[in-house]
Amino acid sequence: MKANSTDWRNKIMPAVFTWFKESESGALEIDFDATQKYAADILKVQGKGGTRMGGLVGSGTLGENSYLSSEQRLSLLKAFSVVAKEYNVPLVSGAAAETKEGIAQIVKELATVGVDTVMVMPPATKEAPSDEEMYAYYEFSAIAAKEAGVTIMPYNNPDAAGYHAISTDILLRLAALPEVTALKISTIDVSIIETLMLENKDLEILAGVDTVTIHAGLAGACGGITGVGSIFPKASVTMQEHVNKGEWAEANKISQAMNSISYLDAQPLLMEYLKFAFGIHHNDEAGGLRTLGVKLTQEQIDDVRARYILAKERLELLDLVD
Template identity: 80%
Template sequence: MKKTNRTDWRHTVMPAVFTWLKEVKPGILEIDFDATKKHAANILKVQGKGGSRMGGLVGSGTLGENSYLTSEQRLALLKALSEVAKEYSVPLISGAAAETKEELAKIVEDLATIGVDSVMVMPPKTTTVPSDEEMFAYYELAEITARGAGVTIMPYNNPDAAGYHALSTNLLRRISVLPNVTALKISTIDVSIIETLMLENNDLKVLAGVDTVTVHAGLAGACGGITGVGCIFPKASVTMQEYVVNGEWAKANQISRAMNSISYLDAQPLLMEYLKYAFAIHHNDTDGGLRTFGNKLTQQQIDDVKARYILAKERLEALDLI
């Protein structure tokens, strides 16, 4: 299949896939490229009840252990995922964050060389909070660099769970009109931010990044979303987005409520560890789900994830969405 360069993200949901790891020596983990590609392909194969599929592939994001990967690991991972994106004719999106705008520009250039279509740019990884002008300069250089490299950028506001610096609404307005910004990713449970931006600019494209608010974000004007829970339950996630697009809010909300026990985890600080383990339960590979460069889950947390997964699965089975 020929890869498209569609980066307008209209009416679509995209999976933020997990980076699967293998233990090559006791205590030594490496990326399992084959398993990661297989899981990504299986998600992209799934159709919703209306026949649509995921509209893109997000690799090396928050759920893909982005914060823990070296530059070499990140590029190798995305090069592998670019093969899957090409096979299914969807754009490939990567997360990117850095301390300085110059470091970020280099990351954007490198990502463009290995098949990434759009770079999901997180705020700078600094301990001190940058001013709006410093933050704007950071995104402006990323946009200029992306334009020169032939890719687009997707500014990413995620203050709730991931601990990144929050982008003010005024800053989001300024960034959104830069030429190579094709969408904003807003990961917050406060969807009024989305509604405010959309009321001011109806042409703006906003992707919701928290699974608990997919329906509310759609009501506020979001054109789609990036999902973690959709990696575990892709049929449900795609079908819910189909209902949102068609304005069938009651049906969409029914699915959202069915998934709520596990979607809740998407807005927690350990969202990557929690959802990766839930994904592993779904695929009968709990040991694999506990292999992470991130935090180790306690037994209490493991038990909680299991209970939440089982409840969501039972509810979705009743709706014929597994």
């Protein structure tokens, strides 16, 4: 599969977790076998309409990207590349840097381990860049992507990035770059998606928050990247199938069934919450709590467990639990 041929329309992709095990010294290290197995298990699942996940997102926010060393990230993505090739889907990963030179270097490094598309976060600087500085940062990543034979996906997350949010004007300019195959918009304010689509109806926009999958589809998003879909892939794929067909009532039934757990995808500790829910789902609560991130309190653990159980019970009634 050539990266520049990627079409994101009507696709939902799982943002998968990085699984850890304890080394002999007691430190956490990546469990590559378990991580690959869980990723493959998700890609095997079909929705009720017969479709599967349209890509694999590794070492993103839910994959503890910001906590891993460069060497760990590259090794992890090399392992994911094997799985992505087996299931003939593009491999996507995230990247962020302080400078345009830094992001260009990361894009090139990711290309060497099989990444097809790089989700590029805004610059990780203390002060907000100007629009021209923001554009130059992404332009550098696009030049590097062209040289490396991959594509990029500007990743706008205004709810988390604050003043580093990418303006709609810059997003529209970036979308015109040949190396940009889609925009990822992670926000509960889907009016951003609608604003972009009104300016350019041919844009490919992927939604990045599970709570608004349907609303994002109504606003014009062509697909999405899901965290909850790593836990309940049959439900997420089936919901996207209904969204693709404009079957909003059917899609809404599934969205409502997943509400309790989708809520976690819009929280600051989304990675820790959803990873633990994934651990519950696979009868490995201890594994779900092994993280380089924040250690959950007992109150948080109990809340995630209750939300997972409620979603599972609702989805079982719809025959949407794998």
